[in-house]
Amino acid sequence: MAEKVELIVDQAGLRLDKYLAERIDLSRSRIKDLAQAGQVLVNGKKTKVSYKVEAGDQIEVNILPLEPLDLEPENIPLDIVYEDDDVIVVNKPQGMVVHPAAGHPNHTLVNALLYHTRDLADSPEGFRPGIVHRIDKDTSGLLMVAKNAKARESLEAQLAQKSNKRIYLAIVHGNFAEKSGTVDAPIARNPRDRKQMAVVENGKNAVTHFKVLEQYPGYSLIECQLETGRTHQIRVHMAYIGHPLAGDPLYGPRKTLPGHGQFLHAQTLGFEQPTTGQWLEFSVEPPEIFQKTVASLREKMK
Known part of the structure; x- marks a missing residue:
């Protein structure tokens, strides 16, 4: 319609x-x-x-609605951290798109999930079964996936009520005078560049809490906890306060750390199991390139 x-x-x-x-x-x-x-x-x-x-x-x-995408199961290896009758928690690698879209019709996390299981909750759009939240292509880390309608409803409600836990690791440009802080700034599509999001006065409410873990010459390792989940939220908020993510092709400087996109990793994910109400929490280490980059920055401190 x-x-x-x-x-x-x-x-x-x-x-x-x-x-x-x-x-x-x-x-x-x-x-x-x-x-x-x-x-x-x-x-x-x-x-x-x-x-x-x-x-x-x-x-x-x-x-007009777009023509539906043909979702094909693909035998792509998955790093499944947890699975039960309602949910799957998967550790998405850097470089993988979450669901098919224009320009990315296949080789996505959804294609891999469809090969892994037939039990994925329907989505209103049809092209992202099971997906209740996303992380960017070049962001690695944890995602929760709904296997049925009841689980989708529960997980989406937890996201809306901000009762789940999502903690990210990021390497950013610059050093901080403070040990922690909160960025509370609304986000919407950048009116001057449709490929970007931006802090916009009449945008959607967006809140990011951050904690400084380590500082190096020209860079810092931080932990970010999302209160809301806007598109590119951490990337936009950190650039807004003058600390863009290292390697970020959209919001960061050209002179940056070598890698394959922004150094951002969804490290910790916590939520209530949709049927039992039990609190589930998972953490995974960042990918090898992230760990090696941190080690290299630490070496420069010696």
């Missing part, structure tokens, strides 16, 4: 696709596809995305 979005232009002079991309969660290419399909109307008429909007223009966008 198509989703209808209606807007009245409040900022004249922008291209139609740019104006819409800043206000609804769609890429400019997706908006162009919808416009070419006649699903973007300005003042009741089909309009090209190059049109410069005027104040008071009435825009209607019918967001």
Whole structure:
């Protein structure tokens, strides 16, 4: 079923696709596809995305559902930390995408999970069965996966109520005067760059607590605990306070530590078992490149 979005232009002079991309969660290419399909109307008429909007223009966008992705089970090794009838806890390697999407139709964690088990909770979108939360492709570490509808409902409720535990390790640029702190700053898509998220005044509430574990020349090892779970939250928040993650291609400097993306690892995950209510908590060590980088930084302190 198509989703209808209606807007009245409040900022004249922008291209139609740019104006819409800043206000609804769609890429400019997706908006162009919808416009070419006649699903973007300005003042009741089909309009090209190059049109410069005027104040008071009435825009209607019918967001047609994407064609469903063909989810194929793939025999990809999984590091399963825990499994019962309701949940799977998996240690995702750096470099693996969590679920299929445009540009990543296969070789994802979901494809691997489908090979491992037929018991994964349905998802509203269809392309991410079992997935209740995500971590970025180049972030490693723990994810909880729902095997049935009851488990999905329980795990999603725990995320919404902030009753679960998610602790990350990160290597960031710079040193801290304080030993701990909290970043409370709303996050939304960056209006100037659709590939990025940013601290935006009217964004969604986002809170990250951090603790400084070790400091080295030019870098620090920190622990971050999520209170909320916005896209790229730790990466955006740490860059916002002047300590971008080492290796971060989106939010960090070019001169950084060698690696394969941001040095961010989901180390600890805790939640209530959906059926028994028992508290489950798991921790895993960061990948080898993360550990070797920390060891190398420690050597420089000697």
